Each structure stands twice: as C-alpha cells, then as structure tokens.
Amino acid sequence: MLPRLRGGLRQKNGRYAQILMYKNIGEILILFWQTLRSLHLLWRQRQKVFDQLFEIGNASLFMVCILSLFIGGVIALQTGPILVERGISSVLGGMIGLSMCKEFAPVMMAILVAGRIGSAMSAEIGSMRVYQEIDALQTMNIDPVRYLVLPRMVAIALALPALVIFSIPVGWLGGALVCDFNRKIAVNFDLYFQNLRDVVEVGDVCNGLFKSFVFALAVGIISCHQGLITRGGPRGIGRSVTKAVVNSIVVILILDYFLTRFLLYIHR
Amino acid sequence: MTDAQIHPENAGVEVLDLHKSFGPNEVLKGVSFQVKPGELFVIMGPSGSGKSVLLKHVIGLLKPDSGQILIDGKSIQDPAVRGQYRMAMVFQSSALLTSLTVGENVGLYLTEHQLKPPAEIAAIVSANLQAVGLQGLEDRMPNELSGGMQKRVAIARALVVEPQLILFDEPTSELDPIMAVTIGQEIFQLNKRTHATVLVVSHDRDLAFSIADRIAILSEGRIIFIGSPAEVRRNHDPRIQEFVHAEISPLKSN
Ligand SMILES: Nc1ncnc2c1ncn2[C@@H]1O[C@H](COP(=O)(O)OP(=O)(O)OP(=O)(O)O)[C@@H](O)[C@H]1O
Numbered sequence: 260m261l262p263r264l265r266g267g268l269r270q271k272n273g274r275y276a277q278i279l280m281y282k283n284i285g286e287i288l289i290l291f292w293q294t295l296r297s298l299h300l301l302w303r304q305r306q307k308v309f310d311q312l313f314e315i316g317n318a319s320l321f322m323v324c325i326l327s328l329f330i331g332g333v334i335a336l337q338t339g340p341i342l343v344e345r346g347i348s349s350v351l352g353g354m355i356g357l358s359m360c361k362e363f364a365p366v367m368m369a370i371l372v373a374g375r376i377g378s379a380m381s382a383e384i385g386s387m388r389v390y391q392e393i394d395a396l397q398t399m400n401i402d403p404v405r406y407l408v409l410p411r412m413v414a415i416a417l418a419l420p421a422l423v424i425f426s427i428p429v430g431w432l433g434g435a436l437v438c439d440f441n442r443k444i445a446v447n448f449d450l451y452f453q454n455l456r457d458v459v460e461v462g463d464v465c466n467g468l469f470k471s472f473v474f475a476l477a478v479g480i481i482s483c484h485q486g487l488i489t490r491g492g493p494r495g496i497g498r499s500v501t502k503a504v505v506n507s508i509v510v511i512l513i514l515d516y517f518l519t520r521f522l523l524y525i526h527r
Numbered sequence: 528m529t530d531a532q533i534h535p536e537n538a539g540v541e542v543l544d545l546h547k548s549f550g551p552n553e554v555l556k557g558v559s560f561q562v563k564p565g566e567l568f569v570i571m572g573p574s575g576s577g578k579s580v581l582l583k584h585v586i587g588l589l590k591p592d593s594g595q596i597l598i599d600g601k602s603i604q605d606p607a608v609r610g611q612y613r614m615a616m617v618f619q620s621s622a623l624l625t626s627l628t629v630g631e632n633v634g635l636y637l638t639e640h641q642l643k644p645p646a647e648i649a650a651i652v653s654a655n656l657q658a659v660g661l662q663g664l665e666d667r668m669p670n671e672l673s674g675g676m677q678k679r680v681a682i683a684r685a686l687v688v689e690p691q692l693i694l695f696d697e698p699t700s701e702l703d704p705i706m707a708v709t710i711g712q713e714i715f716q717l718n719k720r721t722h723a724t725v726l727v728v729s730h731d732r733d734l735a736f737s738i739a740d741r742i743a744i745l746s747e748g749r750i751i752f753i754g755s756p757a758e759v760r761r762n763h764d765p766r767i768q769e770f771v772h773a774e775i776s777p778l779k780s781n
C-alpha cells in the first residue's frame with residue numbers, strides 16, 4: 260500500500276513540476292519582453308542603476324580577482340606538466356589565454372554573480388512581494404517592472420562583462436605565476452606572454468564578453484522573476500533565493516554550450 | 528502619467544456580485560454595493576470576514592473569480608482606467624518600502640511620476656508628515672518607527688497622491704485613542720475638502736459612527752446591511768447589534 264501511494268504521489272508531483280516549469284519559462288520570457296519595452300524609461304531610473312552597479316562592484320570585485328587568480332593557476336597546474344612531457348609547453352600561454360577569455364572567465368564570473376547578486380535580487384524583490392510593498396507600488400500606478408526589474412537588469416548586464424574584463428587578465432596572471440614558479444613546468448613570464456599575445460585576439464575577448472552579457476541577462480531575469488513570484492512568508496523568500504541561484508547556474512551551463520556552438524558557427 | 532490624463536470628476540465605485548475563493552476557502556460570496564462619488568463609506572465586519580480581500584479587489588490588486596468592480600462604470604481590471612484616476616490605498620500592514628526613507632516613501636508617487644520638482648516635493652512631503660503628526664522624520668527608515676507611526680506614514684503617502692478614490696484598511700487599528708481621533712478627523716476633512724471618494728475598513732466603531740456617510744456590515748463573505756450610522760444603530764438584526772454593541776461585560780464586579 261505505502262510504496263504504491265508514494266509512487267503515485269511522485270508521478271503526480273513530477274507532472275506538476277513539469278507544467279510549472281513551462282509556465283515559469285513563459286512568464287520569464289514575458290517579463291523579459293516587458294523589461295525591454297520599458298527600456299526607454301531608463302534615464303529616470305539611472306540613480307537606481309548606479310546604486311545597483313555600486314552594490315555589484317562592491318560585493319564582487321575582490322572575489323573576482325581571487326577567484327580568477329586561482330582559476331588561471333589551476334588550469335596551468337593541470338595542463339602544464341602534460342604539455343611539458345610532450346615538449347610543447349611553449350603553447351601554454353596561448354592555451355590558458357584562450358580558455359580564460361572564452362570559457363572560464365564568463366562562466367565562472369556568471370556563477371559567482373548568480374550566487375552573490377542573483378540571490379540578493381530575488382531576496383529583495385521576494386521580500387517586497389511578501390510584505391506587500393509591490394502591491395503598494397501598484398496602487399500608486401508604479402510599474403514594478405520599470406521600478407524594480409529594469410534597473411537591476413541594466414546594472415547586471417553592464418556589471419558582469421565589466422567583471423569579466425577584470426577577470427581575464429587576472430586569470431592570465433594566475434596562469435603565468437604557476438607556469439613560472441612551478442618547477443615541473445618552468446615556462447617563464449616572457450615566453451608565456453609572448454605566446455599569449457601571438458594566439459589570443461581581440462575577437463576572443465569579445466567572444467567571452469558577449470557570452471557574459473547573455474549570462475547576465477539570464478541571471479537577472481531569472482532572479483527578478485523568482486522574486487516577483489515569491490509566496491508565503493520568510494520561508495517562501497528562502498525558497499525563492501535557492502531556486503533563483505540553482506536555476507541560474509543550470510541555465511548558465513546549458514546556455515554556455517549553445518552559445519559556444521553559435522559563436523563557433525559564426526566565426527567559421 | 529500626466530495630470531492631463533486624469534479624469535476631472537471623483538470616482539464612484541460599484542461592486543457587483545463579487546466572488547472570491549482561495550483554494551477551498553470561499554472568502555467573498557457575492558458582495559454587491561455602491562459608493563457614490565464623494566461619499567465616505569465605511570465597511571465593518573468581524574476579523575477574517577474578507578474586508579482586506581474586498582479592498583484589494585476594489586483597487587485592482589486581486590482578480591475576482593466572478594463579478595465586477597466598476598469605477599464610474601468602467602472595469603478596474605482595465606489598465607487604462609487605473610491611469611485615469613488618482614487612487615491610493617493605505618494597507619493594513621502599512622506596506623512602506625523598507626529600503627527607502629520615510630520622506631522618500633511619502634514622496635514616492637510624485638518622484639516616480641515626475642509630477643513636481645524636487646524642492647516642491649520636499650515641501651509637500653514635510654507638510655503631509657506634519658498633518659499626521661510626524662514632522663521632521665523624513666530621514667528615518669521605516670523599520671525605526673513603531674507600527675502606529677508606520678501607519679501614519681502610509682496615510683501621509685496616500686494623501687500626497689491627492690486621490691480621487693482612497694481606501695483605508697484599518698487606519699486606526701494601531702493608534703492610541705487620541706491619535707485615532709486625529710486620523711479620523713484627517714480622513715473626514717480630506718473627504719470634505721477634496722470631495723474624494725473614501726472607503727474605510729475598520730473595526731473602530733467610534734470612527735465609523737463619527738465619520739461615515741454610510742456603513743456596510745460584512746459578515747461571512749456577504750454584506751448583511753448598508754445604511755447611515757443612525758440606521759445601523761436602530762437596526763434590530765441580532766448579528767448587527769452584537770457587533771455594534773459588543774462590550775466587555777463587567778467581569779470584575781461578579
Ligand atoms: N492571499 C491569500 N491567500 C489565501 N487566503 C487568503 C489570502 N488573503 C486572505 N485570505 C483569507 O481570506 C480570509 C479573509 O481575509 P481578510 O484579510 O480579508 O480578513 P479581514 O476581514 O481583513 O480580517 P481583519 O479584520 O483581521 O483584517 C481569511 O480567511 C484569509 O485566510
């Protein structure tokens with residue numbers, strides 16, 4: 260009796276979750292469209308954009324540097340000895356240079372921002388929903404999309420690529436430090452950066468910036484939407500934050516694959 | 528929004544056979560009433576009878592399951608209608624924006640719609656805070672205030688709109704008796720001065736009987752009586768008498 264009951268429940272929950280997912284995707288696209296349509300009102304909201312930008316920069320810049328240093332370092336550590344074994348350690352600079360700007364910087368920074376900023380956005384908007392602040396805005400004929408979503412979306416879309424611009428050279432430096440000081444690798448600074456300059460083009464950096472821009476829109480809209488649909492009390496806010504972060508990270512990683520294919524396709 | 532789009536007349540409200548359930552919980556079971564333009568209408572009723580839910584329908588925050596809310600004959604669900612009237616609501620929980628200062632909260636409507644230059648907004652904000660007895664608190668954050676002070680800030684925020692239709696959800700529930708009288712007078716004078724249509728939800732019998740043009744009694748999801756304060760007093764329906772005359776019986780003397 261009990262196993263059958265539980266199986267039935269699970270099946271029902273599964274279908275319910277699926278419907279909910281489609282509903283959410285639809286709502287997110289609509290919210291994104293509404294945000295685009297309110298873009299012409301951006302100038303009025305500029306102060307809020309600056310506030311958000313300051314908050315993002317303040318919260319993330321130091322973390323970005325530390326994280327990037329270690330990412331660059333660990334790529335060097337993993338690949339260096341293998342390339343040395345095969346006698347092609349001279350390509351290390353270019354390889355780390357490319358991986359950093361096309362893949363690691365945009366993806367890792369997006370994940371960092373999802374955890375650091377996306378969570379804050381969904382918590383803030385979620386608590387405004389739960390405590391009827393959004394209702395109050397609506398009674399004053401103030402559109403929550405314009406007032407809350409728009410400035411956050413613009414700020415995150417500007418800030419994430421900016422963080423990636425910081426992240427890339429710091430990552431390169433991390434790789435260089437490991438290559439130079441690790442006795443097994445022993446590729447010095449000059450050789451490393453010589454190769455990096457030969458291989459990495461401006462287009463590759465732009466590639467990473469474009470990706471991060473798309474990731475920023477995804478994290479922003481998912482977090483704002485999750486905030487807006489928050490129900491219940493403090494526990495509902497907690498649930499929203501978790502969902503916003505997890506969904507953002509999943510979407511970042513899936514989008515990354517398709518964006519990469521798209522960029523490879525147009526670069527051919 | 529500009530003033531040019533605003534409808535010149537004050538708004539009359541018509542609620543027609545409003546039904547609303549939350550899951551299995553049927554809250555409003557066919558509520559109908561009419562508020563004339565410029566009227567001061569008070570809705571009374573026991574806790575949990577659906578008064579707050581009713582007000583949220585009137586201002587368009589909740590969608591009815593069935594039935595209609597008409598503002599001068601046009602549905603409140605139509606976004607264009609909401610742009611045509613200046614409306615405001617004072618929430619039971621105040622619903623101040625906790626990330627803004629008291630002054631920013633009170634001036635929010637004017638700043639967001641860019642209706643006045645900043646210096647003028649500051650003057651209006653300070654005048655409205657004065658009206659609710661909170662002068663000079665512009666720079667405080669809402670969470671530094673008591674519940675009753677927050678309620679008064681919310682009232683000031685609603686008054687700034689210079690509304691044609693204003694809804695008060697329990698405006699005096701957290702106030703001491705003296706402040707409750709002040710706020711009651713403020714509501715009464717607002718109605719007399721601007722001829723705004725005022726809808727008040729309250730348990731406060733003194734408030735209701737002293738300011739209302741008409742009183743409606745909501746009980747178990749239905750309006751059971753509508754009439755002038757004198758008619759309410761005269762009515763012999765036990766449900767109404769019980770509510771209107773409920774007293775704490777003198778337990779001590781026994
Ligand atoms: N968002 C909601 N979801 C589910 N149920 C709700 C919701 N809002 C209100 N209710 C239910 O509707 C009923 C009426 O609530 P409402 O807040 O309107 O009562 P009220 O008359 O304002 O009471 P009080 O005088 O205590 O404020 C309650 O049973 C409440 O549980």
Ligand SMILES: [Mg+2]
Pocket residue numbers: 578579580619696
């Ligand atoms: Mg209530």
